[in-house]
Amino acid sequence: MVLLLLLAAVALAIVGTRNLFAVVVLSSIYSFLMATTLVVLDAVDVAMTEASVGAGISTVLLLGTLYLTRSEEAVPGHRPLLPLAVAVVTAGMLIYGTLGMPVFGDPTGPIHQHVAPRYIQDGVRETGIPNIVTAVLASYRGYDTLGETTVIFTAGVGVILLLGIGRRGRKGEDE
Amino acid sequence: MKGYLVLRVIAKLVIPFALLFALYVQFHGDFGPGGGFQAGVIIAAGVIFYALIFGLANARKLVPPRLVEILVALGVVIYGGVGVLGILLGGNYLDYFVLSSDPVHGQERGVFWVEAGVCVTVAGVMLAIFYAFAGRPRRPDPE
Incomplete structure (x- = not known):
C-alpha cells in the first residue's frame, strides 16, 4: 500500500515536472518502486528485469537522448482537457474490466486451472529446471x-540502420 | 569524466563484479531468478558504465561496433539454430528433448543455449542503441 502510494506520488511528480532531467531521475525512481512492488508480489524475475532495464538501461539511454536535446519540456500549445478526458475514460474502462477478474491469488481463477498446474507439477521432472519461470x-x-x-533484434537493427553506430569505413554516407 | 579519480577507481572495482554477476545471473537462471535477458542487460550496463567513465572512444576499442553488430544477429542465430538442430535430430522446431539421449538433459541443454542466444542479442542491442545515441554529435540549441 505504501509502495503504491509512493508510485502514485512519483507519477504525479513526473507529470508536474517540466525539467526533463528531473523527469528521467523520477522515472528511474518509479522503476525501482515498481521493482520493489514486484518483489513483494514474489515475481523476482520480473522485478530483476524491471530494475535492470527500467531503472538502469532506460535511464542511461534517456540521459543520452537528453544530452542531444534540450532539458526543458516545451509548453504545449493546447488545452489538456481532451487528452485528460481520453485518459480518464480509458482508465475507467480498464478498472471496470478488472472488476470481472478473479481475486488476486484466487486458486480457482482460470489462469491457475489451465496449464499452470502442469508447469508446477511436472516442470522439474520434464525439464530438470527448478526455476519454473525459466522452464516456462x-x-x-x-x-x-x-x-x-526477434523483436529485440529488430529494434537493434532498426536503430543501427537509422542512426548508425559509428563504424569506421562505412561505404554509403548518403542518408 | 576522465578526470574524476574516485569514479575511475570505483568503476574499475565495480565493473568486473558487474560482469561476473551477469554471468552468475545467466548460468544460475535455472535455479534462481534471472536468465538470458537480465544477464544481457547487466553485461551491456557494465560496458555502458565503462563508456561513461572512460569515454566512448575507449569503449569502442573494448567492444567494437562491428562486434556489436555481429552479437545482435548471433543471438537470434543461436536461438533459431537450437530450433533447427531439433528438426535435424528428428524432433519438431525448438524441441529440446532430442538434443541428448536423456530427454531431461536435452531440455537443460536446449534451455542453456536458448538463454545464451537471448543474452547475446540483448547485450548487443542495448550496446547498439547506446552507441547510436551516445555517438551522435550534439546539435546546437534551436533557440
Whole structure:
C-alpha cells in the first residue's frame, strides 16, 4: 500500500515536472518502486528485469537522448482537457474490466486451472529446471521467447540502420 | 569524466563484479531468478558504465561496433539454430528433448543455449542503441 502510494506520488511528480532531467531521475525512481512492488508480489524475475532495464538501461539511454536535446519540456500549445478526458475514460474502462477478474491469488481463477498446474507439477521432472519461470520461458513457451528475441533484434537493427553506430569505413554516407 | 579519480577507481572495482554477476545471473537462471535477458542487460550496463567513465572512444576499442553488430544477429542465430538442430535430430522446431539421449538433459541443454542466444542479442542491442545515441554529435540549441 505504501509502495503504491509512493508510485502514485512519483507519477504525479513526473507529470508536474517540466525539467526533463528531473523527469528521467523520477522515472528511474518509479522503476525501482515498481521493482520493489514486484518483489513483494514474489515475481523476482520480473522485478530483476524491471530494475535492470527500467531503472538502469532506460535511464542511461534517456540521459543520452537528453544530452542531444534540450532539458526543458516545451509548453504545449493546447488545452489538456481532451487528452485528460481520453485518459480518464480509458482508465475507467480498464478498472471496470478488472472488476470481472478473479481475486488476486484466487486458486480457482482460470489462469491457475489451465496449464499452470502442469508447469508446477511436472516442470522439474520434464525439464530438470527448478526455476519454473525459466522452464516456462525457455522451454514450454520457447516460441514466444524466440519471438521476443526477434523483436529485440529488430529494434537493434532498426536503430543501427537509422542512426548508425559509428563504424569506421562505412561505404554509403548518403542518408 | 576522465578526470574524476574516485569514479575511475570505483568503476574499475565495480565493473568486473558487474560482469561476473551477469554471468552468475545467466548460468544460475535455472535455479534462481534471472536468465538470458537480465544477464544481457547487466553485461551491456557494465560496458555502458565503462563508456561513461572512460569515454566512448575507449569503449569502442573494448567492444567494437562491428562486434556489436555481429552479437545482435548471433543471438537470434543461436536461438533459431537450437530450433533447427531439433528438426535435424528428428524432433519438431525448438524441441529440446532430442538434443541428448536423456530427454531431461536435452531440455537443460536446449534451455542453456536458448538463454545464451537471448543474452547475446540483448547485450548487443542495448550496446547498439547506446552507441547510436551516445555517438551522435550534439546539435546546437534551436533557440
